[in-house]
Amino acid sequence: MTNQDFAIAIMAAGKGTRLKSKRPKVLHEIGGRALLLHVIAAARTIVPAEQIYCIIGHEADQVRASVTHTGVSFVLQAEQRGTGHALQVLKADFELSGKTPPENLLVLSGDVPLIRPETIAAVRDAHLREQAAMTILTAVPDNPHGYGRVLRRKEDSPEVLSIVEQKSLTPEQIGAREINSGIYCFNTRALFSKLDALTTNNAHGEFYLTDVAAMLVAEGRRVIAVKAESVNEVLGANTIAEMMHLDAAMRLQNAHRLMSEGVTIFRPETCVIDSEVTVGPDTIIEPYVQLLGATQIGSDCRIRSYSVIQNSTLGDAVTVRNGSILDSAQVADKAILGPYCHLRPESNIGEGAHIGNFVETKKVTIGKGSKANHLNYLGDAVIGAGVNVGAGAITCNYDGVHKHQTTIGNNVFIGSDSALVAPVTIADGAYIAAGSCITEDVPSGALALGRARQTTKPGWVARKKSRNSTQS
Incomplete structure (x- = not known):
């Protein structure tokens, strides 16, 4: 595989309303670096910086200025209408620039800072090995409530049947614990062929990238899942408290890295x-x-x-x-x-x-x-x-x-x-x-010597006390 066969897109356009902060979400810091810089650092171990496309939107100029030194490319999502819309914008950027899209595209989230290069590589390798149209990174948290669930065709099969949002789970599915991380790898041609078919027929009126999975499965294309070793790797942060949870996890991880080095x-x-x-x-x-x-x-x-x-x-x-x-x-x-x-x-x-x-x-x-x-x-x-x-x-x-x-x-x-x-x-x-x-x-x-000459007056203290006594 050459670098031209593979590229990475990083979603970094969101506002992060629940943080209640003036700063763009991806520029909040954990472990001493902005969330987005952690993700870019992991991505750069997989592909050169010029093969990384940072999709920016909210406070785009501030985000661009903060990470431009990394050498990544930027794509502007001026109006944020969901994850599917972000990749529609990327597709349009390729078409407008005349650049040939990569054969495969891995999608990362700019607010998921604990993702390890080894995990990104594992998703890439499984995607290529299985010749999949789409590969989904999953995790199994202790409490999956609130996350979309990934349902496999069989328990021991890599193939995915569907992604079901929490509110749509049936009583039979409610016990499923494997969650969708929002990190994917696509055959780019298969992905781009489905983007225009996305609709906003959902509660938030946005274009969802998860709908591409359903389209590809319905078409008989191969959609697979790869589990992350740690749930922390795929956790994002929607509040300051959640951000500090990630910060603590990262700093403890840094300490363990140093201890492993003596x-x-x-x-x-x-x-x-x-x-x-x-x-x-x-x-x-x-x-x-x-x-x-x-x-x-x-x-x-x-x-x-x-x-x-x-x-x-x-x-x-x-x-x-x-x-x-x-x-x-x-x-x-x-x-x-x-x-x-x-x-x-x-x-x-x-x-x-x-x-x-x-x-x-x-x-x-x-x-x-x-x-x-x-x-x-x-x-x-x-x-x-x-x-x-x-x-x-x-x-x-x-x-x-x-x-x-x-x-x-x-x-x-x-x-x-x-x-x-x-x-x-x-x-x-x-x-x-x-x-x-x-x-x-x-x-x-x-x-x-640069000081005044010392003057000593013997008996001065007794005379002063005598004067004070007389005056009183």
Whole structure:
């Protein structure tokens, strides 16, 4: 089979009224990504992006802008009149563009984010193997109420007799538990030959794709069913509560994926782990950790409870102590962070560096083995190797209009409670005395003091108390 023999259409035109949200349904997020992006990612493992047709409608421009980077094609369903109408629009798009339709077309739902590539491939392979006109992905939930039921010709037969909606089930059929997922694979020619025959003779006045199954069965064409391994794979979400159910299922799935790769996760049900996160073996993740976005964590790390790491890269043997927050940061091997540090975007922490409690960094490079252990703000700075930044020392990088850079060389000692007013350079090996306000460059090996001379007045306290006593 070549790519030209097979394409995927993704239904993504619906509004999602029951969500009561301004956002299009398919752009709501679970597992750190929009529903539609999850479906596209699964589809792209089966066919190239240019063979994926995203059928959009409600807030079409917003949906297009959110997923255009994936390279998929878009088809506009300006008026949403059902699933059958969506494929009528796709058929018309092929005719208008003059493109040759694929021999087979697999239809996915843009709001069914847990569908696995393996399941899509299983539907495709069964469809081709059985030479079917239509293949239906099904599932068997504990409670099938409300779903259309798939009735097979025989219990052990792949062939489908009909799809019956809940309200149309007879007393003999009410016990049927196999449901229609809304995911199909078609022989495209067979599908397109039936689309114009669809009617809106139903309660919602829409064109239903399920009616194609009845037409094909009546014509004697082969319609088969393939069961999904998990019901979660075919579940959509019509309410925020249902969305969060899918989110919990996906995040637990992400945790189990990482554990299967050698990561220890204590209490995985308490952790929030996005789908793109990668973690190396022998790393330990404690309860109540959040790993978000495209975060990458190396091997032999320990991420302690209540830390939040987003779009950041950590090397091997990194320790992140409790309550630390990292956002778009880069951390080299063996660094120690926290507790309660805050690494903001463009923070680059060197090998073996220590960033301690209540230290905030932004747009800073910190060299190998350097330490800032207590109560610092380090922004717009380049800090060399072997530097010690004392408690409370800060870089003053903003003059009210512009940001300026502080440059600190290797093996510099910054005394506690010092303020380095940028732009300023502290050369290799220099010392800054505690409590200094540094406004000029400091040469290599020099000691810089920038503070008022201390004045001590012996007996001042006793004299003050005496005066106060006399006045009272």
